[in-house]
Amino acid sequence: MNMNYEFFYFSCILHIFLYFCNQKITNAMINYDLTKISTIMFDVDGVLSKNTIQMDKHGNPLRTVNIKDGYSMQLAVKMGLRLVIITGGRDEAIAKRYHYLGIEDVFLACGVKILKYRDYLKEHNISNEEVIYVGDDIPDYEIMKECGCPCCPKDACIDIREISTYVSPCNGGEGCARDIVEQVLRAQGKWLSTEKAFGW
Secondary structure (H helix, E strand, C coil): CHHHHHHHHHHHHHHHHHHHHHHHHHCCCCCCCHHHCCEEEECCECCCECCCCEECCCCCEECCCCHHHHHHHHHHHHCCCEEEEECCCCCHHHHHHHHHCCCCEEECCCCCHHHHHHHHHHHHCCCHHHEEEECCCHHHHHHHHHCCEEEECCCCCHHHHHHCCEECCCCCCCCHHHHHHHHHHHHCCCCCCCHHHHCC
């Protein structure tokens, strides 16, 4: 009888602990003054697409896209945020996808991303404090150490998670961008604030 009571007590404590852990993840918020943000930059593979990518018979990657990511990104552009893509990928399909969402600045084949990042900020007179950068792996590391608010998906590599201000509860390609962009728009009073929100 005593053993059963102890087991029941332990089970209750465990369930309460897991509940609050889940609440912490579900209610995660970016710990940064998002009213400062003028620019959100994204890597592609592992952030806007899943980590695992199929290939066609010619060896070309067949990247995934997330519809909810796309909705929030096109809305952010309409509401005046500057969105930028910086990727090592070379496929013109990437540019086509994000140009369709209204993103003008799509930089492909960026072997050393920090160089493009610094040039872009200088050209557009943007400070590091105004920038969220969303990355998932070592090629993003230098930018994420330099930008104001580094963010990453849940399945980013450990080195990236350790330096991120915010780790999204979503994996790359599974709503990570939507999570981050929506938080910025809400913080700036731009989420569902005009008729622009109700269309593509």
